[in-house]
Amino acid sequence: MSVNLKELSKKPDILTPGHRLCAGCGAPIAVRQLLSALDNPVVIANATGCLEVSTSIFPYSAWNCSWIHNAFENTAATISGVEAAYKSLKRQGKVKEDFKFIAFGGDGGTYDIGFQSLSGAMERGHDIVYVCYDNGAYMNTGVQRSSATPLGADTTTSPAGAVVPGKLQHRKDLTAIMAAHNIPYVAQGSPSHFTDLIKKMKKALAVKGPAFINVLAPCPRGWRTETSETISLLRLAVDTCFWPLYEVEDGKWNLTFKPKEKKPVEEWLKHQGRFRHLFKPENRHLIDQFQEYVDKNWETLLKRCEVS
Amino acid sequence: MGKRVALTGNEAIALGMRQINPDVVAAYPITPQTDIVQYFASFVSDGQVKTELVTVESEHSAMSATIGAAAAGARAMTATSSQGLALMWEVVYIAASFRLPIVMPVVNRALSGPINIHCDHSDSMGARDSGWIQLYSENAQEAYDNLLQAVKIAEDKRVMLPVMVCQDGFITSHGMENLEILQDEEVRTFIGEYTPDYSLLDTKRPVMYGPLDLQNYYFEHKKQQAEAMKDALPVILEVAEEYRKLSGREYQLFEAYRMDDAEYAVVIMGSAAGTTRVVVDELRAAGEKVGLLKLRVFRPFPYKALQQVLGKVKAVAVMDRADSFSGFGGPLFSEIRAGLYDLETRPRISGYIYGLGGRDLGIDEIKRVFAETKMIARGGDAADLVTHLGVRE
Incomplete structure (x- = not known):
């Protein structure tokens, strides 16, 4: 699947300007890239979260398509229902067009509260694409830890204090968990590598049945980073192998990008205010633990992708 | 013309759903609703319906998927009980x-x-302020009739609200009964095609x-x-009238049984109305001026119509399950009580809570309620404003 950027740039935006997401937010960048892969009419379901509240303030809408927000934890179930209606109505000849169905949820709505509903929808095999924009915490409610929050991060519910140095647990590897559902297509992507990401979305839309894409999406408020650094932080996340780019196509794992030189994870951590306390001498072991975790996951991934 | 069949309440509902032939059903099993989903699944497997059946992983997802389907312009249904309704509570409001x-x-x-699988009305009463129309049924016949009418009420452009069709767990859902069903074609004509305004x-x-x-x-x-909830009242009556012409069975907001010259009365919903009717007949035969008001429509709450009937009696016992x-x-x-407050002369009203967790309500207990209500009607005082009926102290 080729991606012609010139052609893509001519397509009308589905997520249009005028939304109220913050400067430097990774979510709308990811969404616009992903939706540029689309060639069909679409229904989008959106979990409660930043993307939802900032794009749908009644009576305005930033969406150039049909859109539904039901609640926080049920986006996958909601889009399942939309897709089931489509199948039924199409069979009866009441709908003519070939629709696509896409769900967007943050990491809170996907890794945590929406996990059951997501797993159920994947198992049932609905022809949908579920996209998680992972900014590593409950950013919409003010930076609370989620199961996507990396080790050591200072969040408002895992604050770095005198005795507790931020979040004590590693993050959940949701992309691998989704791959374990044996659905036709699973991928991990980053807006810094947009050709790769758009290609993945094209594949996700093309397969018959469920697809899942996990996209890293920096949050300058929660990560405590400069709004201008969003893309360079994503590049570092990929180059340090904190956020490897890969896909699992019909059970086959493919690494879609291998950094020329694997950078130490500190390179990524040091730009972010949420990890600043880790650089105190007494917390050095946490950076080491973080590095070990990244190395182990990277090795596992290389084996799965049969890359040496 | 109608056909007589022997069915349980759940079978009657499943059969009604087959005749409605919804575009989407999303459901999850829970006692005592389970049969409905099972029967319906076999209709799908046997190609008797055009429905897309979504067998979700929870009731929260059942309602969420039903909402998604309905928002996509489908005629969409689900069914539940108890904990299932409690779990979907959040999205029930959204629907x-x-x-x-x-x-x-x-x-x-x-x-x-504690967990209990038997009948009371705590589940649907817990969702009473969720913005759904609620119809209560005394038996399988009413559950079936209410189901078909519910489709037409819900989809009326003056209403556009979801409807719960309630029947009593096990007592009605699993009890076999003779009832009269409509022909498939009659149902299809009655409910008509659904044409959504916004899909x-x-x-x-x-x-x-x-x-x-x-x-x-x-x-x-x-x-x-x-x-919209207020506007539903006349629509419910219009649909009932149309249904009467089709089926010969009459429905109102409530059934006023032997209320015309009643001096005191019982208000009740669901299957216990049948037992109460027997007691009313017995007491009437003994010369007592007693009546029964069986409420069918709890949401919207028909307080004006209730005023006209209950305003004429001296004492009312309201029985809550x-x-x-x-x-x-x-x-x-x-x-x-709130609904009758504005009447110039209003009855005295006492409350009875009965049948929680499936506890039987016997004829003797209903007689006791009538006896106490008679005493109040004659100027006496109840020992307690609200009594938990048949509870061991």
Whole structure:
């Protein structure tokens, strides 16, 4: 699947300007890239979260398509229902067009509260694409830890204090968990590598049945980073192998990008205010633990992708 | 013309669903609703319906998927009981606020804890302020008839609200009964084609369901919802009239049984109305001027119509199969009292909570209620304003 950027740039935006997401937010960048892969009419379901509240303030809408927000934890179930209606109505000849169905949820709505509903929808095999924009915490409610929050991060519910140095647990590897559902297509992507990401979305839309894409999406408020650094932080996340780019196509794992030189994870951590306390001498072991975790996951991934 | 068959309440509902032939059903099993989903699944497997069946992983997802389907312009249904309804509570409100004409059979069962699988009305009473129309059924015949009418009520453009069709768990859902059913074709003509005004699948007019609605609009939308609920009352009666012409069976907002010259009366919902009717007949035979008001439509609450009937008696006993734990009786009790407050002369009203967790309500207990109500009608005082009937002290 080729991606012609010139052609893509001519397509009308589905997520249009005028939304109220913050400067430097990774979510709308990811969404616009992903939706540029689309060639069909679409229904989008959106979990409660930043993307939802900032794009749908009644009576305005930033969406150039049909859109539904039901609640926080049920986006996958909601889009399942939309897709089931489509199948039924199409069979009866009441709908003519070939629709696509896409769900967007943050990491809170996907890794945590929406996990059951997501797993159920994947198992049932609905022809949908579920996209998680992972900014590593409950950013919409003010930076609370989620199961996507990396080790050591200072969040408002895992604050770095005198005795507790931020979040004590590693993050959940949701992309691998989704791959374990044996659905036709699973991928991990980053807006810094947009050709790769758009290609993945094209594949996700093309397969018959469920697809899942996990996209890293920096949050300058929660990560405590400069709004201008969003893309360079994503590049570092990929180059340090904190956020490897890969896909699992019909059970086959493919690494879609291998950094020329694997950078130490500190390179990524040091730009972010949420990890600043880790650089105190007494917390050095946490950076080491973080590095070990990244190395182990990277090795596992290389084996799965049969890359040496 | 109708056909006589022997069915359980759940079979009657499943059969009604087959005749409705919804575009989408999303459901999850729970005792005592399970049969409905099982029977319906076999209709799907045997190609008797055009329905897309979504066998979700929870009731929360059942209602969520039903909402998604209805927002996409499908005629969509689900069914549940007890904990299932409690789990979907969050989205039950959303279904009503989206003005989606979803019809949901509810097989009434007690709420945990402690866990109990038998009948009471705590589950649907817990959702009484969710913005759904609620119809209560005395038996399988009524459950079936209410189900078919519910589709037409929900989809009426003056209403556009979801409807719960309640029947008593096990007592009705699993009891075999003779009932009369309509021909498939009659049902299809009665409910008609569903033509949604706003569908997610309309490419010419894309729609937003569930946007962020803040201080400047939310309140207006809630007022519209409240108005739709009020507007449902005449629609429910119109649909009942049309259904009477088709089936010969008459439905109102409630059934007033031997109320014309009654001096005192019992108000009740669901299967216990049958037992109460027997007691009324017995007492009438003994010369007592007693009556029964069986409420069918709890939401919208038909307080004006209730005033006309209950305003004429001296004392009323309101029987609730749910406690509100307000310390002031069950929900039906509170609402009947509030509904009659503006009458110049109003009856004295006492409350009875009965049958929680499937406890039987016997003829002797109903007689006791009538005896106490008679005493109050003659100027006596009740020992307690609200009594938990048949509870061991």
